[in-house]
Amino acid sequence: MDESDISFFKDGLRLDGRRADQLRPIKIEVGVLARADGSCYIEMGGNKVIAAVYGPREVHPRHLQEITRAIVRYRYNMASFSVEERKRPGPDRRSHELSKVSREALEPVILTSFFPRSVIDVFVEVLQADAGTRTAGINAAAVALADAGIPMKSMISSCAAGKVEDTIVLDPMKEEDNFGQADLPIAMTPNGDITLMQMDGNLTPDEFHGAVEMAMKGARDIYELQRKALVDKYSKMVEKTGQEEVHACD
Amino acid sequence: MDRKVVVPGDLLSEDAKRSGEGTYVRNGSVYSLLYGLANFRDKINVIPLAGKYVPGPGDNVIGVVKDITFSNWIVDINSPYDGLLHISEFPKRIESDEMSKHLRIGSSIMTRVTDVDPTMKVELTLNDRKLGQIKAGQVIEISHTRVPRLIGKGGSMISMLKKEVNCNIFVGQNGRIWINGGAEDMDLALKTITLIEKEAHTNGLTDRVVDFLKMEKGARS
Numbered sequence: 001m002d003e004s005d006i007s008f009f010k011d012g013l014r015l016d017g018r019r020a021d022q023l024r025p026i027k028i029e030v031g032v033l034a035r036a037d038g039s040c041y042i043e044m045g046g047n048k049v050i051a052a053v054y055g056p057r058e059v060h061p062r063h064l065q066e067i068t069r070a071i072v073r074y075r076y077n078m079a080s081f082s083v084e085e086r087k088r089p090g091p092d093r094r095s096h097e098l099s100k101v102s103r104e105a106l107e108p109v110i111l112t113s114f115f116p117r118s119v120i121d122v123f124v125e126v127l128q129a130d131a132g133t134r135t136a137g138i139n140a141a142a143v144a145l146a147d148a149g150i151p152m153k154s155m156i157s158s159c160a161a162g163k164v165e166d167t168i169v170l171d172p173m174k175e176e177d178n179f180g181q182a183d184l185p186i187a188m189t190p191n192g193d194i195t196l197m198q199m200d201g202n203l204t205p206d207e208f209h210g211a212v213e214m215a216m217k218g219a220r221d222i223y224e225l226q227r228k229a230l231v232d233k234y235s236k237m238v239e240k241t242g243q244e245e246v247h248a249c250d
Numbered sequence: 251m252d253r254k255v256v257v258p259g260d261l262l263s264e265d266a267k268r269s270g271e272g273t274y275v276r277n278g279s280v281y282s283l284l285y286g287l288a289n290f291r292d293k294i295n296v297i298p299l300a301g302k303y304v305p306g307p308g309d310n311v312i313g314v315v316k317d318i319t320f321s322n323w324i325v326d327i328n329s330p331y332d333g334l335l336h337i338s339e340f341p342k343r344i345e346s347d348e349m350s351k352h353l354r355i356g357s358s359i360m361t362r363v364t365d366v367d368p369t370m371k372v373e374l375t376l377n378d379r380k381l382g383q384i385k386a387g388q389v390i391e392i393s394h395t396r397v398p399r400l401i402g403k404g405g406s407m408i409s410m411l412k413k414e415v416n417c418n419i420f421v422g423q424n425g426r427i428w429i430n431g432g433a434e435d436m437d438l439a440l441k442t443i444t445l446i447e448k449e450a451h452t453n454g455l456t457d458r459v460v461d462f463l464k465m466e467k468g469a470r471s
Contacts, residue, residue, distance in 0.1 A: 038300065056302055056330045067369050109258070111283065115304070116370050118330040146258055146285035149301025149395070153274065153283070154259025190259060227257050230285055234255045234299065238452060 008164040008176060015176075016045075020169045023159070023218055028139075028229035030147050038148025040229075042140040045173055046130025051140035053148040056118035070115035074103035076137055078126040098134045105138055105158065105187040105196035111151040120150060131177035132160050138187050138196070143226050147233075155226055156195060158187035159218035161211040163203060168211045170218045184208070186215045190223045252290040253453075256282040262294045272296030286395075287451060299451070303329045303394040303424040305372045309363045310381075312389055312426035313374070315353050321346055323353055325361065328391070328424040331370045335361065339375040341382070358384040360420050360428060380420070387418065387430025390440060392447040394425035399450040400443065407446070407456055414463045415439040438466055 008015060018024070024045030033039035036052035043049075059065040076098040080089045102124070110120065122144070124137040135158035142156040162172035164180035177183055182201025188194045194216075203211060256262065262273060263280040270293035272284045282288060286298040305311065305327060313325035313333055325333040335353075337346060344352055353359065360381050365373045376382060392400070401408045401421060412419050417431030417439045429439045445462055449455055 037302070058330055115302075115330060116368065118370075147300065149284060149286070149298040151272070151283040152258035153276075153281070155257060230257050231255045234287075234451070 008169075008180070009167070014169065014173075016173060020167055021214055021217070023171045023221060024173065026222065026225050028143060028225055030143055030229050030233040036144070036148075038144040038146070038150070040140040040143040040147060042136050042143070044132060044136045044139070045171070046128060047126070047133055047136040048128040049133060049136040049140050050125050050127060051137065051144040052123045052125075053120065053141070053144040053150070054123075055120040055148070056115040056150070057121070059117065059119040064119070065117050068116050069112040070110075070118045070120050072103055072107050072110060072112065072120050072122065074099050074106065074122045074124070074141070076102055076124045076126070076134070078129060078133070082126045082129045082133075098137070101196055101198065102134060102138050102141065102187075106141060106145065106156055108193075108195050109153045109156055109189060110145065111153070114151055120145075131172055131174045132185065134158070135160050135171075135185050135187070139222055139226060143229060146230055154189040154191070155223060156187050156189060157219040157223040157226060158185065158196065159215045159222055160185035161215040161218070163201065163207060163211065168207060168214055170214050182207075182211070184211045184215060186212065186219065188216060188219050190220065192216065254288045254290070255286075256288045256296060257285050258282055260288075262288055262290075262296075268292065268294050270295040272298065297398075298395050300393065301395060303327070305329055305331060305333070305363045305366055305370075305424070307363055307365055309423040310420070311361060311363060311374075311424040312384070312420065312422035312428055313359055313361055313424075315355050315357045315359065318349050318353075318355065321349075323349065325359065325374060327361075327372070327374075328394070328422075328426055329372075331372050333361070333363070333372045333374040335359070335374040335376065339364075339373075339377055341376055353383060358389060358428075360384060360422070384428055387428055388436065388440075389426055389428050390443065392425050392427065392443065394423065396447045396450040397421060397423055397425060399455065400427075400446050402456060407459070410456070410460070411439065411442060414460075415442065434470070438463070438470075441466065 027043040029041040032041045038053040040051045122141050126133045138158040162180050163182040164176045182203045184199045187196035260282040266275045266278045269275050269280045282296050284296045284298045286296045289295045311327045313327040316326045317324040321337045323335040327333045361374045364375045416435045420428040
């Protein structure tokens with residue numbers, strides 16, 4: 001499709017009614033899987049992603065084991081029904097790459113030296129994709145890791161910025177990602193250390209700095225939501241026992 | 251007591267000397283390593299809400315024999331790392347070809363960690379009167395993060411429980427608990443431990459457990 005065919009802005013707002021520097025609505029749920037050691041379900045706009053963490057546990061196959069630290073395995077997988085045209089199931093070039101960069105985005109904050117000779121497995125399943133699944137996956141994985149009680153120096157939050165019609169926009173959705181001029185996902189710690197940065201498309205140096213700045217602000221907002229989801233899970237636990245207490249007194 | 255829910259990376263204090271368990275120091279400030287409850291005393295400790303048991307020297311644990319090698323029993327201790335019980339750590343002198351006569355695959359044992367080396371080789375012993383094979387009673391499993399609460403400050407909770415329910419109880423640091431006593435007493439002990447596990451993160455738990463026991467006993471008589 002020719003780029004000039006579509007307009008990304010209407011009355012200064014984007015196709016889905018957002019401002020240029022606005023995130024899509026986000027919903028985070030912690031501990032959604034009973035069998036996993038830690039888990040998280042996240043919705044970021046049209047993205048629906050579930051993350052499960054197992055471990056630290058014994059490494060299989062044995063030869064992958066490291067004597068001094070835990071290894072981290074991250075599997076990013078898209079469900080065959082997650083996109084409009086059925087995706088052929090199984091790992092492919094793209095999901096391999098995303099698994100690798102996502103793992104490297106999370107590994108710097110995990111204290112792997114606490115668990116020598118073990119593995120921390122992270123599984124990220126994309127149930128519905130709408131541009132920015134890697135950022136959603138990383139956000140979910142970070143929460144799931146915390147939920148699994150794995151020691152980390154900090155959380156990791158991830159967000160993308162893009163360029164459409166020569167304007168920098170935060171958290172591009174499907175249309176902007178497909179027909180836009182650039183996409184720049186980042187992942188970072190709340191104090192601003194960047195652990196992942198990718199880019200496709202073209203940006204001038206000025207645009208690049210603007211986009212990084214915007215994505216970092218988005219990531220900080222997401223961090224607050226991640227934090228809130230974890231804290232809320234705890235207060236829900238307290239409430240539940242509180243109710244039982246009343247019941248027990250009857 | 252001053253307690254707060256924290257997530258990894260939360261700033262806890264500007265005084266590096268207050269760094270306790272579950273925290274780390276960066277640039278002279280104390281941050282949380284874990285998602286859990288921060289206890290603000292002299293030292294700040296963060297107690298995790300979840301996580302795997304990592305063995306340490308001196309821990310009493312309950313394990314299940316899962317394999318026998320030439321001179322070691324390999325013991326599952328509910329952890330990413332297996333325990334090794336060497337033949338010489340058995341209370342009696344036995345021959346290597348008779349190992350399976352004393353402890354078979356599937357046998358449960360109350361044991362103690364003697365040493366953990368940097369590669370996480372975990373050595374166990376049975377050389378203590380309190381330790382040995384489990385032949386009666388039952389073993390239940392709770393999250394190991396709740397064990398400190400079950401034991402209580404200086405063992406207050408567990409000694410109260412032992413007395414009140416009239417059972418033998420052995421608490422493994424790995425979250426496995428052995429109970430032995432009369433059928434009804436064991437049932438009550440089980441109920442109480444479940445209550446403690448579920449409400450481990452709340453205040454004033456010991457008092458509540460005492461009330462709970464009183465009520466349960468009242469219902470019985």
